Amino acid sequence: MAEKGKVCVTGAGGYVASWLVKLLLSKGYVVHGTIRNLGDKKYAHLKTLDKASENLKLFKADLLDYNSLRAAIEGCIGVFHVACPVPYEHMLSVALGTSMDLEEEVEKMEVEIIEPAVKGTQNVLQACLETTVKRVVFVSSDGAVLMNPNWPRDHVMDEACWSDKEYCSETKNWYCLAKTAAESKALEYAKETKLEVVTVCPSLVIGPMLQSTTNASSLVLIKVFTDGLDKLENIFRYLVDVRDVADALLLTYENPKADGRYICSSHTIRPRDLVEKLKKMYPHYNYPKKFSEVENEQKLSSEKLQKLGWSYRPLEQTLIDSVQSYQDAGVINNATLR
Template sequence: MEGAGAAGRTRTAVGVTGAGGFVASWLVERLLASGRYVVHGTVRDPGDAKNAHLAAMDGAADRLRLFRADLLDYGSVAAAIAGCDGVFHVASPVPSTYPVGDPEATHLSSPFPLLPSFFPRLSHASVQSLLLQVELLAPAVKGTMNVLKACSEAKVKRVVVVSSVSAVMVNPGWPQDEVMDEACWSDVEFCRTTQNWYCLSKTLAELEAFDYAKRTGLDVVSVCPSLVIGPLLQSTVNASSSIIVDCLKGDHEVKLKLRNFVDVRDVADALLLVYETPEASGRYICDANARQVSDVIALLKNWHPAYNHATKFVQVSDEPLFSSKKLKALGWKFRTFEETLRDSVESFTAAGVLD
């Protein structure tokens, strides 16, 4: 799957959906830094200031082209993917109040404030449930299908789909004392019954991707990261980073539990690795470090005693443990949790997030 390497040789074009996002920005940076690729990035508005960091990257002037695209608009997706040898499907809807990989999250700030007036007999919880389905399920599943169909039309050689351990971890039938690996899938009906719409959206999208690959012969590989943290390239705080920010600012209630973390830079490296390794196939869990949130807060207090830090806590169930053995077998390496956490906080400070 690898493109030509040396300057002066033909470079391979690759697409990155949602190029301005947390993970995708680091992926674009890695692709440009390699010198091997021309990048077609999809964003909602190429002229938006929140995408300025992409244009400022080394190599962007010559080798980054941003396309205005909406994943639900097939024509715009197809235009961006045309001419690409490979595609990284990174974009996925994540409401800011519904953090990545957090099955306990229940609160959503409504983007449709008048909806309750149209359905006055619906409870608040029912309205929230409806909103989450509208905001998550259709964009995740239909958006993924639009990307895959466009990839088939463009004769793309490999598609790397960014999924999540959320598509792995919600499985009550998995033995409790057994580490979860790629064979474990979140139970679709259990997610639906418990109204766990984020996990359901990630699971359905990934299942649909592999089903499409089986039916069409398209080469699809997925990567399932745990909670992604690390330094920001984009100007806004994404959902997963906000979990660390909340530990430092003390504005919100913090869930105390065992969490699984991975550095955003290591996720970007993993995506490039599975793309460039011909024998890569199927799913790859991308998880690096499991830590109790209480230990994370203790570290932050020790390093940065001047911050307010979290004061409101609720104890919830621990996350399961995951195995990244399959990804490591390809040569994937990851940073220590301490390095990731330090770099995260330095990034938040520089961006003024903690002011």
């Protein structure tokens, strides 16, 4: 079992990573956090976390710069690899089922998304193997699970289901391709080297924000509130609270029984039902006007993670806390939320 001590969190200033850092500090861990620019104000929230002044050290690091990662990981017994480039517009389009121009150049996607995800993961794992790291928790995505057209329609999608890389490429789902390639690389590396690696695959992450900038997954929910979209696909969406993701990451790090990959998803809901729920809570809003029905009855299962001891918040609580966070950050007009 990975003991308490010094751990590293890559991409520490991001949405999920910030909550993870907060949780780790509250549990008595000393945290090394990697960020891109030590002087960037968007990371200022990290320094305000409880116990940050004495137990959080930030390192400037780049996923493609092995030496910078090695410096941050040196002396740590655990690593949470959270950092990954996120293509905002593409992620919003996939999550909302809206149309956009997906004719990006493959070369551009290779450089901006796929290479940092895959090569960056390889660099992190190599640094872990060559130092004192005992366990690595890699944050993947349900995007590494869901994109599988050959999975039997009457079967629940569990950890045995992997997204088809060729299908991801054909449909230009670059984020899903990057996550699938990086996660599979991580587990292959673990098998080859005997390094302890556990992967966690969160679904669409919502909940309150700690950082000052709005992240892609939060924007999905904000757009449902404010954009007055003409139409949304009424297809199953899988949601999880960011705080529950942080709990899952710590659980899979600390629990000696944790092994392989874990799907991390709390709620399965169709957009029409989500909007109806939101309207009851916040009626004066610019919600989507119509929904197009799509056949999609497959479910995503977090049974393996729950058997490990994971639990999650009610969806209503997540929505309330999300809205409060958006209000506090000024990204939603308070006057419309009466």
